[in-house]
Amino acid sequence: MARPSSAMRDVSLFAGLAVVIALVFAWLGTAYGVRMLVEASCYAIIALGLTIQWGYAGLFNVGVMGFIALAAFATVLISFPVNTAFWNGNGPALLFWAALYLVVGVAITYALSRTHRLGLPKSLRTLLTLISAAVTYLAVQGALDPAATVIESEAGFVGGFGLPVWLGWLVGGIAAGGLGWIMGKITLGLRADYMAIATLGISEIVKAFLKNADWLTRGTLTVSPLPWPVPTPDELGFVMARSAYLCVTAAMIVIIYVLLQRAWASPWGRMMRAIRDNELSAAAMGKDINRRRLEMFVIGNVIIGIGGAALITFTSIFDPSAFAPLNHTFLIWVMVILGGAGNNLGTIFGAFLVYVIWIMSEPVALFVFQQMEIWGARLFDWQAPADLHTRALQMRVFVIGLTITLVLRYAPQGLIPEKVMKHD
Amino acid sequence: MPEAGFLSALPINEFVFFINKVLIGGLIIGSVYALGAIGVTLILGILRFAHFPHGDMMTAGAFFALVCVGLAPHVGDVFGLPSAFVLMPVAMAATAAMAVWLDKAFYAPLRRANVKPVVMVMSSVGVMLMLQGLIRLFAGTGTRQLESGLKDIYRIPLAGRDIVVTQPQLLLFIFTAASVVALHFFLTRSRMGKAMRAVADNADLARISGISIEHVVRTTWIIAGALAAAGGTLLALDVTFKADLSFNIILPVFAAAIVGGVGQPYGAIVGGMLVGFTETLAVFNWSVLLRPLRPLLPDFIEIPAKIAFVPTEYKIVVPFFILIAVLIWRPTGIFKGRSN
Numbered sequence: 208m209a210r211p212s213s214a215m216r217d218v219s220l221f222a223g224l225a226v227v228i229a230l231v232f233a234w235l236g237t238a239y240g241v242r243m244l245v246e247a248s249c250y251a252i253i254a255l256g257l258t259i260q261w262g263y264a265g266l267f268n269v270g271v272m273g274f275i276a277l278a279a280f281a282t283v284l285i286s287f288p289v290n291t292a293f294w295n296g297n298g299p300a301l302l303f304w305a306a307l308y309l310v311v312g313v314a315i316t317y318a319l320s321r322t323h324r325l326g327l328p329k330s331l332r333t334l335l336t337l338i339s340a341a342v343t344y345l346a347v348q349g350a351l352d353p354a355a356t357v358i359e360s361e362a363g364f365v366g367g368f369g370l371p372v373w374l375g376w377l378v379g380g381i382a383a384g385g386l387g388w389i390m391g392k393i394t395l396g397l398r399a400d401y402m403a404i405a406t407l408g409i410s411e412i413v414k415a416f417l418k419n420a421d422w423l424t425r426g427t428l429t430v431s432p433l434p435w436p437v438p439t440p441d442e443l444g445f446v447m448a449r450s451a452y453l454c455v456t457a458a459m460i461v462i463i464y465v466l467l468q469r470a471w472a473s474p475w476g477r478m479m480r481a482i483r484d485n486e487l488s489a490a491a492m493g494k495d496i497n498r499r500r501l502e503m504f505v506i507g508n509v510i511i512g513i514g515g516a517a518l519i520t521f522t523s524i525f526d527p528s529a530f531a532p533l534n535h536t537f538l539i540w541v542m543v544i545l546g547g548a549g550n551n552l553g554t555i556f557g558a559f560l561v562y563v564i565w566i567m568s569e570p571v572a573l574f575v576f577q578q579m580e581i582w583g584a585r586l587f588d589w590q591a592p593a594d595l596h597t598r599a600l601q602m603r604v605f606v607i608g609l610t611i612t613l614v615l616r617y618a619p620q621g622l623i624p625e626k627v628m629k630h631d
Numbered sequence: 632m633p634e635a636g637f638l639s640a641l642p643i644n645e646f647v648f649f650i651n652k653v654l655i656g657g658l659i660i661g662s663v664y665a666l667g668a669i670g671v672t673l674i675l676g677i678l679r680f681a682h683f684p685h686g687d688m689m690t691a692g693a694f695f696a697l698v699c700v701g702l703a704p705h706v707g708d709v710f711g712l713p714s715a716f717v718l719m720p721v722a723m724a725a726t727a728a729m730a731v732w733l734d735k736a737f738y739a740p741l742r743r744a745n746v747k748p749v750v751m752v753m754s755s756v757g758v759m760l761m762l763q764g765l766i767r768l769f770a771g772t773g774t775r776q777l778e779s780g781l782k783d784i785y786r787i788p789l790a791g792r793d794i795v796v797t798q799p800q801l802l803l804f805i806f807t808a809a810s811v812v813a814l815h816f817f818l819t820r821s822r823m824g825k826a827m828r829a830v831a832d833n834a835d836l837a838r839i840s841g842i843s844i845e846h847v848v849r850t851t852w853i854i855a856g857a858l859a860a861a862g863g864t865l866l867a868l869d870v871t872f873k874a875d876l877s878f879n880i881i882l883p884v885f886a887a888a889i890v891g892g893v894g895q896p897y898g899a900i901v902g903g904m905l906v907g908f909t910e911t912l913a914v915f916n917w918s919v920l921l922r923p924l925r926p927l928l929p930d931f932i933e934i935p936a937k938i939a940f941v942p943t944e945y946k947i948v949v950p951f952f953i954l955i956a957v958l959i960w961r962p963t964g965i966f967k968g969r970s971n
Contacts, residue, residue: 415948
């Protein structure tokens with residue numbers, strides 16, 4: 208492959224993307240176009256977080272969706288208006304007791320897990336720790352169940368704290384990062400696939416919890432409308448309000464991009480690439496590989512959490528059952544590897560490109576299948592199944608999978624590859 | 632349990648309920664997990680990557696069986712067995728062929744390019760999405776019965792109550808037991824089985840001793856695909872056919888494979904049973920067993936209506952915690968699999 212100068216290629220790729228976006232604007236109107244751009248920019252933030260994990264550190268996170276759901280929930284909890292019915296009822300007191308049980312139980316369990324330092328045999332320590340953990344679990348569950356019933360009957364759900372939205376995003380990012388820290392602590396020392404399996408598991412659990420904890424999240428009833436950091440469409444109209452939101456997300460992308468570029472060029476970034484490319488020699492140079500990877504994983508998750516919180520805030524509805532792995536996790540994976548893992552500009556490009564294609568592929572898939580139905584009926588007397596439309600959308604899953612496998616095989620570098628720096 | 636209390640003097644009633652719910656339920660789901668986990672553990676041991684599409688392979692096997700039943704719905708009547716079970720070998724062969732083809736098309740090129748294991752895992756996720764899309768395209772997203780009409784039910788009377796086993800469940804036990812024995816003899820007696828174990832143990836040493844890695848890989852895929860298809864078909868026969876089985880089953884299957892020790896087929900069976908039983912025990916309502924003790928207890932102790940370790944909605948949590956516990960305390964699994 209002849210290599211034109213990389214700047215030329217980047218410019219032409221971005222120009223092509225701009226043309227595609229302009230076409231969408233012309234075809235579907237400004238309000239729709241701006242909405243698409245806002246969502247794409249949120250995905251770009253999430254993709255930047257993922258590119259840290261995959262492109263910088265080579266970590267495979269299958270649970271992106273779980274971290275997004277957790278961050279979105281934290282945002283709802285922080286920024287949703289205060290539910291006075293809950294605070295005036297018996298709920299807070301009951302929750303306080305459950306929390307107290309939890310804190311005391313965890314403290315005792317932790318203390319017991321350290322007793323081998325006092326000379327207790329290890330088997331006895333493990334036994335005591337397990338018993339204490341089980342008792343804590345049963346006590347907390349026993350305290351939480353009546354509390355949940357009371358809250359659901361009195362107030363519906365706990366509501367939020369009514370604090371600013373940006374604080375919610377920040378807390379969401381920190382929550383996602385904290386969960387990532389726990390996950391990383393457990394799995395990073397083991398073989399790489401275990402981390403993938405564990406992240407898949409944690410995301411399913413977060414989803415199950417948020418879906419079923421009605422007292423906390425209203426479960427399938429969903430929470431809406433979520434407050435925005437900028438004036439809502441009711442006040443300004445769709446185009447203006449969405450444009451304002453776009454300014455916020457765009458500013459976030461710029462800030463994160465600049466910070467990441469600085470980090471990438473710094474000695475710290477060089478060390479990360481060294482670990483990724485040759486673990487053994489990096490270890491021989493005295494780098495603590497697992498700790499550095501944990502650092503990467505947590506930072507990536509914080510950014511994923513912030514982006515996810517921004518995305519869910521924009522859709523203005525928190526629906527725990529809507530976090531399908533397809534729409535979040537694997538779409539973002541395609542963005543990262545197609546755009547170019549380890550290249551921040553490429554990741555942003557990939558995010559916008561893939562999201563535009565994804566949005567446009569829905570009418571295209573429906574159109575193609577409609578034509579198939581018409582021609583099939585005309586030529587072969589084929590009776591199409593009634594749910595053909597929902598099935599047609601499944602083809603998009605197929606295309607995502609195909610893109611992943613093809614890119615990994617034929618263009619593992621992505622469209623805008625990582626720039627290999629030479630230090631002479 | 633509406634009739635709890637009638638026979639409260641004797642706990643036999645509750646005991647039978649326990650057998651029905653936990654023993655049989657655990658055996659069934661454990662067998663399904665074991666059939667999946669054997670394949671996963673062989674692939675993890677020999678090809679060294681976590682095979683994410685395994686759940687979809689099971690679904691695909693069940694789908695092939697569904698198609699076969701659609702083409703020849705009355706084959707089973709000759710034997711007095713469900714048609715899907717009689718036609719299962721066809722589905723197994725089809726899935727095995729599909730597995731071999733998938734390897735040739737998607738994994739073999741990456742293996743030749745000598746990529747990192749993580750890239751293989753990613754590629755397998757891509758394959759998972761493709762399979763998921765295709766299965767839903769052809770099978771729809773709803774549920775389907777694999778066998779029309781009622782299932783044969785066997786009742787074993789035990790002191791007034793019956794232990795209930797349906798015919799598909801019985802077939803599932805028998806098939807799992809038979810395939811375990813067959814796999815055992817294959818792995819310990821046949822040349823190919825020994826070669827597989829050698830490759831799982833040390834691939835380089837096996838290669839220089841003249842074992843054809845390619846043959847071993849192909850056999851691995853055939854066994855994994857066939858057993859996955861059987862597991863999927865039998866599960867669909869016992870419950871229903873659902874296109875989106877994938878995520879619900881892949882986590883317990885991985886947990887079973889890792890608990891049993893990677894690359895250890897026997898470990899996978901033990902792990903599958905362990906995960907299956909833990910799941911059913913965790914969601915079982917223990918107060919049913921405590922209720923007969925009611926007259927013996929002092930008045931101030933109340934037996935709550937529901938004592939379960941985990942609410943049913945959180946069933947997915949159970950295999951995950953088993954997985955995490957094993958990863959923390961014994962990353963090599965019960966049977967000392969490979970950890971690198």
